[in-house]
Amino acid sequence: MLKSLKIAVMTVALSVAGFSANAATLDDVQARGELNCVVTTGLAGFAAPDENGRWDGFDVEFCRAVAAAVLGDSEKVKFVPSTGKTRFTLLNSGEGDILFRNTTETMSRDADLKLTFLPINYYDGQGFLIRKAMGINSASELDGASVCIQTGTTTELNLADYFRANGMSYEPVNIETNEEGIANYSGNRCDLYTTDASGLASTRAALDDPSAHVILPEIISKEPLGGAVRHGDDQWADIGKWVVNAIINAEELGVSSANVGELCAAAGNNPSINRLCGTEGDAGSWIGLDSNWAVRVIEQVGNYGEIFERHIGPNTPLALERGLNAQWTDGGILYAAPIR
Amino acid sequence: MAEVAVSPQRNAISRLWNDKESRSVIIQIITISLVFAFLAYIIHNAVVNLQAIGKGFSYNFLWQPSSYDINQHLIEYNSRSTHFRAMLVGILNTILVAICGIVLASIVGFVLGVLRLSKNWIVNRLAYCYIEYVRNVPVLLHILLVHGLIVHAFPVPRQAISIGDLTFMTNRGIFSPKPLYEPLFLVVVVLFLLGLAFMWWFRRYAQKVQDETGQHYPVFWIGLGAIVGVPLVSFFLLGSPITWDVPELKGFNFTGGMVVRPEFIALLLALSLYTAAFIGEIVRAGILGVYYGQTEASYALGINRGRSLSLVVIPQALRIIVPPLTSQYLNLMKNSSLAVAIGYMDIVATIGGISLNQTGREMECMIIVLALYLVMSLIISMIMNWYNKRIKLVER
Numbered sequence: 254m255l256k257s258l259k260i261a262v263m264t265v266a267l268s269v270a271g272f273s274a275n276a277a278t279l280d281d282v283q284a285r286g287e288l289n290c291v292v293t294t295g296l297a298g299f300a301a302p303d304e305n306g307r308w309d310g311f312d313v314e315f316c317r318a319v320a321a322a323v324l325g326d327s328e329k330v331k332f333v334p335s336t337g338k339t340r341f342t343l344l345n346s347g348e349g350d351i352l353f354r355n356t357t358e359t360m361s362r363d364a365d366l367k368l369t370f371l372p373i374n375y376y377d378g379q380g381f382l383i384r385k386a387m388g389i390n391s392a393s394e395l396d397g398a399s400v401c402i403q404t405g406t407t408t409e410l411n412l413a414d415y416f417r418a419n420g421m422s423y424e425p426v427n428i429e430t431n432e433e434g435i436a437n438y439s440g441n442r443c444d445l446y447t448t449d450a451s452g453l454a455s456t457r458a459a460l461d462d463p464s465a466h467v468i469l470p471e472i473i474s475k476e477p478l479g480g481a482v483r484h485g486d487d488q489w490a491d492i493g494k495w496v497v498n499a500i501i502n503a504e505e506l507g508v509s510s511a512n513v514g515e516l517c518a519a520a521g522n523n524p525s526i527n528r529l530c531g532t533e534g535d536a537g538s539w540i541g542l543d544s545n546w547a548v549r550v551i552e553q554v555g556n557y558g559e560i561f562e563r564h565i566g567p568n569t570p571l572a573l574e575r576g577l578n579a580q581w582t583d584g585g586i587l588y589a590a591p592i593r
Numbered sequence: 594m595a596e597v598a599v600s601p602q603r604n605a606i607s608r609l610w611n612d613k614e615s616r617s618v619i620i621q622i623i624t625i626s627l628v629f630a631f632l633a634y635i636i637h638n639a640v641v642n643l644q645a646i647g648k649g650f651s652y653n654f655l656w657q658p659s660s661y662d663i664n665q666h667l668i669e670y671n672s673r674s675t676h677f678r679a680m681l682v683g684i685l686n687t688i689l690v691a692i693c694g695i696v697l698a699s700i701v702g703f704v705l706g707v708l709r710l711s712k713n714w715i716v717n718r719l720a721y722c723y724i725e726y727v728r729n730v731p732v733l734l735h736i737l738l739v740h741g742l743i744v745h746a747f748p749v750p751r752q753a754i755s756i757g758d759l760t761f762m763t764n765r766g767i768f769s770p771k772p773l774y775e776p777l778f779l780v781v782v783v784l785f786l787l788g789l790a791f792m793w794w795f796r797r798y799a800q801k802v803q804d805e806t807g808q809h810y811p812v813f814w815i816g817l818g819a820i821v822g823v824p825l826v827s828f829f830l831l832g833s834p835i836t837w838d839v840p841e842l843k844g845f846n847f848t849g850g851m852v853v854r855p856e857f858i859a860l861l862l863a864l865s866l867y868t869a870a871f872i873g874e875i876v877r878a879g880i881l882g883v884y885y886g887q888t889e890a891s892y893a894l895g896i897n898r899g900r901s902l903s904l905v906v907i908p909q910a911l912r913i914i915v916p917p918l919t920s921q922y923l924n925l926m927k928n929s930s931l932a933v934a935i936g937y938m939d940i941v942a943t944i945g946g947i948s949l950n951q952t953g954r955e956m957e958c959m960i961i962v963l964a965l966y967l968v969m970s971l972i973i974s975m976i977m978n979w980y981n982k983r984i985k986l987v988e989r
Contacts, residue, residue, distance in 0.1 A: 338950050345646060366953035367646045387845075397844040399765055404933075404942065405950040409661045413672035416662075424765070424846065425662045426856075427947065428936045437936070440744040442764055442855065444845045484646050 278350055278482070278489035279541055282323055287331050290316035291349035294334040296431060297455045298564050298571040299355055308332045311564040312353040315374060315480055315497065318554040319351055322496050322546040327553040336430055337405030341366050345483050351493055353480040355449060357407045362481075369490040371480040372497045374557075376577040376586060378472035379411050380450040382457055385467050387444065392471035396421040401443035403427075403434045408448050411474040435459070449476045451565065451573060458570035491540045499547040501589035502529060503556035505580050510555040517548045528592050536592055547592075557587065639956065654952040655680070661947050663938045665854050676948045683943030684965060690860050690939065691926040691969070697865035698925060699918075702872025709877045720873065727870040733931050735867050740859035740935040747855070750846050759839055761847055766854045768840035768847040777834035781824045788820040795819075856937035860929065868925045872918060879914035880906060911984050919977035923970050930966070940965055 282288050292300035292312055300310040308316075308330075317327035333349045344352045345367065355377075356362075358370040381400075383389055395416075402409045404427040416423045426443055428434040435456055438446040446456060450472060457463050480497065482490050503509070506526050508516055517530035527533035531544030538544070554560065561578065565571045579585025609615045643650060655677040662672050667685040670678055708720040727735070747764040748754060754762040760769040792815075799810040828834070840850030883906050891901035932939040933946055940962055949958035 338946060341950075341953060342955055361951075361953070367648055395845075397846050397848060399846060401936075404936075404947050409947065410951065413660055413662045417672060423662070424664045426664060426936045427661075427938065427942060429933050429946075433934065433936075436741075437744065440741070440764070441749050442744045 278486045279323065279492065282350055286324065287329050288316065288320040288324060288351065289331050289333055289349045290319070291333045291335050291340055291343050291352040291354055292316065293354050294336060294430060294432075296355065296452060297459055298569060299451070299455065300332070300353070309564070311375070311560060312355065314554050314560045314564070315353045315500070316351065318500055318550045319493060319496050321549045321553040322499075322542060323492065325549060327549075337403055338429070341368065344368070344481065347483075350489070351480060351482050355452065355478050356481060357449075357476045358479050358481075359407060367484040368481040369484055371482070371490070371493040372501070372589060373477040373479045374497055374501075375451065375478040377449040377451050377476040377478050379408055379447060379474040379476060380453050380472050381469040382438070382446040382453045382466055383444060383469060385465055389469070392469045392473065393419065395423065395445065397423065398444040399424040399426060399442065400445045400447055401426045401428060401434045401438045402447055403431050404429060406448070407474070407476065412447055415473045431456075449478070451478075451571070454565075454571045454573050458572075488541055492542065495536075495540055495592070496546075496550055498589040499529060499550055499592065500554070500560070501557045501580075501587055502592060503547070503551050504558040505582060505589070508551055508556060509559055510551055510553075513548055513551040525591065525593075534593070643956065648953070650956065651954075652957055654948075654954055654957070657952075659948060660951065663943065665857060665938055676944065676952070679948055680940070680944040680961065683938060683940040683945075686937065686943075687926075687929055687932075687939040687965075688969070690857060690864070690929050690932070690937070693861050694865045694868070694925050694929065695922050697861065698868040698872055698921070701865060701869035702921075703876050705869055705873030706876025706880065709873055710880060724870040724873050727867055728874075732863065732867045732928050733934060735863040736860060736931055736935060739863045740855065743855040743859055750842060753842070753847070759837075761840060761842075763847070764855060765846055766852040767858070768850050768852050770837040770839045771849070771851040773836045773838055775834040775836070777831045778828075780831060781828045781834070784827050785820065785824040788823055791819050792816045854937075856932070856935050859935055860932050860937050864925050864928055867928075868921050871921050871924075875914055875917045875921065876910075879910035879912075882913040883909045908984065912986060915977065915981045915984065919974060919981070922973050922977065926969055926973060927966060 290313075292308065292310075295301040296310070298310055300308060300312040303309045313330075313332070316330050316332065320330045321327040333343055335343050335349075335352075335354060340352060340354050340356065341362070343349045352368075353374075355375075357377075358373065362368050363370055381392055381395070389395065392415075400412060400423050402412060402425055409425065409427060412423070412425065426437060428437055431448075431452075434446065437443055438456075439460060446453070448456070450468065453468050457466050457468065460466060480493055482493050502525075503513075506523070506529060508526060508529060513530075516526055517532060520527045520530075520532040524533060528536055529547050531537055531546070531548060535544060537546045540546075555563070557580075561575065562568065565573045567574065575583070575585060577586050579587060581588040609619065640650060656675050658673050659676045659679040660672050661679070663670055663679065663682050665686060666682045667689065668678070668682060670682050705720050705724060708716050709724065711717045711720070744764045747762055750761075750763045750765055753768075756762070760767065795810075795815065796812060799812050802808055802810065838849050840847040840852070887905050887909065888901060891905045892898075896904065929939055930941045933942040936942070945958055945962040949955055952958075
């Protein structure tokens with residue numbers, strides 16, 4: 254009896270000591286030697302394990318880029334898969350250091366959920382996927398439809414607003430995971446599947462016969478997707494922010510994984526490139542890193558254009574156009590703050 | 594210990610400690626204070642950590658518009674309703690599936706239990722195989738399987754299976770005519786309630802007469818007449834004061850009428866068929882637990898098979914059956930939280946799911962969900978304990 258008492262006392266004492274403050278994420282990550290990155294449970298093209306079990310995709314590359322900047326090795330990432338519902342809890346509870354999970358930046362998430370959003374890395378909008386055989390050409394003809402939605406996303410709110418604003422009725426079928434949602438759509442439980450247009454492209458590519466389904470032209474919402482970190486560590490937020498900006502700026506400046514070694518070997522004639530390379534100025538020290546941080550990112554992961562082409566561009570099953578996500582110099586709205 | 598015991602100068606503390614009774618009191622006090630200290634620490638820790646990231650503890654969000662829609666709502670609800678109302682919708686959906694599930698599971702379970710005792714080899718083995726299969730597969734898989742079967746086996750609305758052009762079976766649900774009551778229908782309702790009240794009185798009266806004179810009344814038939822017959826006759830005499838709203842195919846789906854969604858059917862079937870397997874075994878145990886001599890004795894007294902079952906075996910078997918049955922009912926109710934996997938909008942899917950995610954109030958929402966399940970479990974336990982007390986052996 255005395256022994257069990259002792260154990261109880263020790264347990265209490267241990268759990269009192271167990272919790273520590275969550276201030277310097279950078280130190281924690283470097284001490285751990287591994288970055289914990291919250292991603293989706295699986296969305297082809299954005300984040301999914303490949304046939305060898307290695308995580309790959311558009312969002313995954315941003316995780317790897319941060320690891321390259323902070324730890325020097327883009328492979329030192331532990332991926333924390335999350336559903337739409339668990340992602341913010343995982344981030345806020347410290348299970349993840351950073352989140353890249355097709356996450357829409359909204360005011361309530363930024364301010365009320367206490368997240369700090371990183372620069373937008375994909376401009377998206379919510380659309381509808383429907384069977385061609387239904388003969389529907391526009392989202393204005395959807396009165397009375399059954400709609401499958403993944404719960405815990407901004408999607409279900411946009412959907413409610415859209416149908417209400419247009420005076421149409423619908424039956425929502427709120428499913429926990431993307432996989433079950435697609436299974437219900439392909440089993441014809443629903444007439445429509447709705448999510449961000451990029452997610453629809455990914456979903457459609459994974460269906461048995463992609464050509465039997467169309468994505469309706471209407472985009473019913475703005476979905477600026479970006480990474481996020483929790484409130485309270487500005488240095489860590491700055492690292493995330495400037496890694497994303499460096500990736501976007503690199504494309505604009507014509508720095509790619511192929512020519513970064515050559516361009517960054519010594520200071521050249523373009524001061525912007527020099528600052529990105531760290532051969533001029535000391536941008537790295539402003540965010541607590543060395544001067545080569547951006548070079549490592551571009552070497553190991555590539556610039557924005559390379560990442561896009563590799564995972565979701567026209568030559569991939571998703572076949573997404575650059576559209577809004579082209580550089581501002583090419584008619585898009587991708588416009589990263591300069592590194593200076 | 595032994596040293597202390599032989600020491601002539603024992604102080605008060607060691608005397609208290611060596612006394613068996615006071616020692617147990619001391620240990621209990623220490624244990625309880627430790628448990629509460631631990632709980633207080635955990636709660637304090639949560640509050641401090643929430644404050645550290647700037648999230649205060651507040652239930653104000655309950656009065657904000659929920660902004661999402663729910664396909665099955667027993668009360669008026671739309672996306673402009675509050676999160677509180679969304680929670681009520683979720684509670685009602687959970688209660689609905691729990692009650693229907695408990696009734697269905699009990700019926701199927703009792704039948705299974707009896708079949709399992711059947712002397713017919715095939716019937717017996719079939720029940721055995723069913724029970725062993727169902728009990729050994731996780732209930733989540735049953736739910737997904739049944740839902741998948743319904744979604745894939747039933748046709749889409751445009752090819753609906755029509756039953757007399759009134760009821761339509763589709764993979765979006767079973768659509769049937771909805772009764773619209775006219776004011777005169779109230780008379781029928783009142784007569785039905787009067788019938789119930791009459792029956793309640795008449796059963797006691799018949800029992801009394803039987804106890805005193807041994808005379809039998811055909812209670813069942815009189816009851817049927819009072820509860821069903823009289824209201825039915827009055828219904829037609831009043832000129833059928835009901836009109837029907839028949840569902841019709843419009844665009845993508847049927848509109849009008851009543852609908853039972855496949856998510857509800859799947860959850861109900863999976864939960865009740867799963868729980869029924871356990872109840873079947875409990876019933877079998879209960880019946881086998883009644884000494885066979887009792888049955889033989891009642892046969893010897895000339896009581897027929899049916900009445901000896903209902904008067905001798907079942908009342909005694911119930912005493913064995915009811916306590917474990919309570920746990921099964923609780924399990925069924927709690928397992929209904931798996932509904933979120935197929936999109937049935939219960940408590941977990943509404944307040945513990947979408948509301949939680951949209952407002953970011955994890956702590957607050959989870960406390961609500963925990964409290965609701967606790968309350969519902971306690972209510973079920975209370976009812977079953979009351980019933981258990983009523984049927985237990987009265988010892989004189």
